Amino acid sequence: MESRQRGNPAGNTNAQVAANLRSARQAIGMDLRTFAERVKETGRAMSPSALSKIENGDRRVDVDDLTGFAFILQTTPAALLAPLEVVSPPTGVPSGQFNLEEIQVWVRGQAKLTxxxxxxxxxxxxxxxxxxxxxxxxxxxxxxxxxxxxxxxxxxxxxxxxxxxxxxxxxxxxxxxxxxxxxxxxxxxxxxxxx
The missing domain is CATH 1.10.287 (Helix Hairpins)
Structure with a gap:
């Protein structure tokens, strides 16, 4: 029997958010349990296991979660979206056309990719x-x-x-x-x- 996948697979942007999320959480010394408690306080209940799956790239982040995570982790949504290094460009951006700084300023809204x-x-x-x-x-x-x-x-x-x-x-x-x-x-x- 053929298994069906709902929607598109997670892309490069999801992987970048996952890595940035883990880095931001660890930078302020917050464990997953505390993070889950803080997420619940915002009205978006998630278990430590669910947050771990997000950080590992096994679960997608939606925009409402992204903004909540940024607030909790004392950062910005743009910082969670911006790549820390050019491994792969964000989803939808052609590979090799833009450098890391250009992608970062685009994500921060400082320049369009034109x-x-x-x-x-x-x-x-x-x-x-x-x-x-x-x-x-x-x-x-x-x-x-x-x-x-x-x-x-x-x-x-x-x-x-x-x-x-x-x-x-x-x-x-x-x-x-x-x-x-x-x-x-x-x-x-x-x-x-x-x-």
Whole structure:
């Protein structure tokens, strides 16, 4: 006799929610029994066994459960939906087309998964990094002028400056892949020639 399955099988998004749910619960040190009690307080009774099945990906999460879980676990529904790493994209999203950050900002509602919207996002990230670079370069000049003498701050600023330069470069690469005309041509051959 042939067995029938009701509905579609659980997809990648369900697996991501399951992993994020377990991580969020463990991050606040809540056991499954306490979690089940808190879920019951919201009016959605579930046993520890049912919650374990959800965390193992053996049972689906509906949207009402998702919002309740997020509240109980002191996080957001978007955080439970967002992948922590790119293993497989969320259900319905083409594989290999978007990077982890793009999927995360999409889940958080910061950008649509369209070329235009992602180009806008990366352009904003690029210019934000450039602004931060200028800020930290100005701070570094204060230390070079001898007005400030604390080498601890200088080391911290050098780290931040390197981090923002890496962010600028990553944003530039992704933006150029999406829209080669999005940024002006560099003014000179220096690494910071892009304004």
């Amino acid at each position: 070329t235009e919207d992602l180009a806008r996002y990366w352009k904003d990230e690029y210019y934000s990094a450039v602004s931060s670079i200028h800020y930290y370069e100005n701070l570094m000049m204060q230390y070079e002028d001898g007005r400030e003498g604390n080498t601890v701050h200088r080391a911290t600023y050098e780290e931040r400056l390197a981090s923002f330069r890496a962010r600028r470069d990553a944003a530039r690469v992704r933006l150029m892949a999406l829209d080669p005309d999005a940024l002006p041509a560099p003014r000179d051959d220096t690494a910071d020639g892009w304004a």
